Amino acid sequence: MDPDSQRQGRRVSAETHTSIALELAALVRDLQQSGHTDAETALGDLVQSAAKFVPGADFAGITQADRGGAVRTIAATDDVAAVLDRVQQDHGQGPCLSAAWEQHTIVVDDLAVDQRWPRYRHDALQRTNVRSVMSFRLFSGQRTVGALNFYADRPGVFGDDAIEVALVYATHAAIAWDVQRRDEQFRSALASRDIIGQAKGMLMERFNIDAVQAFDLLKRLSQDGNTPLVDIARRLVDSDHPLP
Numbered sequence: 001m002d003p004d005s006q007r008q009g010r011r012v013s014a015e016t017h018t019s020i021a022l023e024l025a026a027l028v029r030d031l032q033q034s035g036h037t038d039a040e041t042a043l044g045d046l047v048q049s050a051a052k053f054v055p056g057a058d059f060a061g062i063t064q065a066d067r068g069g070a071v072r073t074i075a076a077t078d079d080v081a082a083v084l085d086r087v088q089q090d091h092g093q094g095p096c097l098s099a100a101w102e103q104h105t106i107v108v109d110d111l112a113v114d115q116r117w118p119r120y121r122h123d124a125l126q127r128t129n130v131r132s133v134m135s136f137r138l139f140s141g142q143r144t145v146g147a148l149n150f151y152a153d154r155p156g157v158f159g160d161d162a163i164e165v166a167l168v169y170a171t172h173a174a175i176a177w178d179v180q181r182r183d184e185q186f187r188s189a190l191a192s193r194d195i196i197g198q199a200k201g202m203l204m205e206r207f208n209i210d211a212v213q214a215f216d217l218l219k220r221l222s223q224d225g226n227t228p229l230v231d232i233a234r235r236l237v238d239s240d241h242p243l244p
Helices: 003-007 014-032 036-053 079-091 095-101 118-127 160-207 211-225 229-238
Strands: 059-066 071-076 105-108 132-140 144-152
Touching: 036 059, 036 071, 036 144, 036 160, 059 079, 059 095, 071 079, 079 095, 079 118, 079 144, 095 105, 095 132, 095 144, 105 160, 132 160, 144 160, 160 211, 160 229, 211 229
Parallel strands: none
Antiparallel strands: 059 071, 059 144, 105 132, 132 144
16 A cells, blocks of 8 residues: 555544543643643653554653653653664764754654655664655754654555544643643742751851841852852752751
8 A cells, every 4th residue: 555545544533632631631630630640641641642543643742852862761662762862862963953953743654765864764664664654843942852753564554534633632741741841840949948948047046147048048159169058058958967
């Protein structure tokens, strides 16, 4: 069967659209009611659902990359996604990285003939049976980016229907990821506040100063050492002898 025929081989029925909507609604509801750990689980559940409903997809995964070149698999249905992420880290190129850093959407009809990422292509074909790839940017930050990726062992399977359904999942994955990142930031802020509060208390007791003076001292130590204030506070709290 030629690729064009394969691309049109799986149509998304109205019943399937309804099933997708119901499953995504349940995932979003669970995410809204969850904490940090469950938010991570929700991303795993989402890629499992996506691989099931996106026409032609055999595997799915979420990739995170940073400007230092590190690539991490956040969630995956199979080891294939993690293997391909490692290939992208090894060579600094690949469809998931291109989608995340440069373009919003990447579709590879046949990895065996696609020439856009030659080093990635060579190793991907050597280490997996994947022939079709589809990647969507989830977010792009100053330091990190993310992409939702779909893989298939057959060429030419990702047509318009697959892109349409995958975009729905990409939107929900972006929301889920944002919830998780906000939760991490909130928890980090709470932890930083607690550490700074402990350090202020230690300084107040040791030097018989008030809270404002203790905070000013922390700021001065931070500025003099060109070190984040929370790191100064953590050193004081962790030290048996905070200051001479």
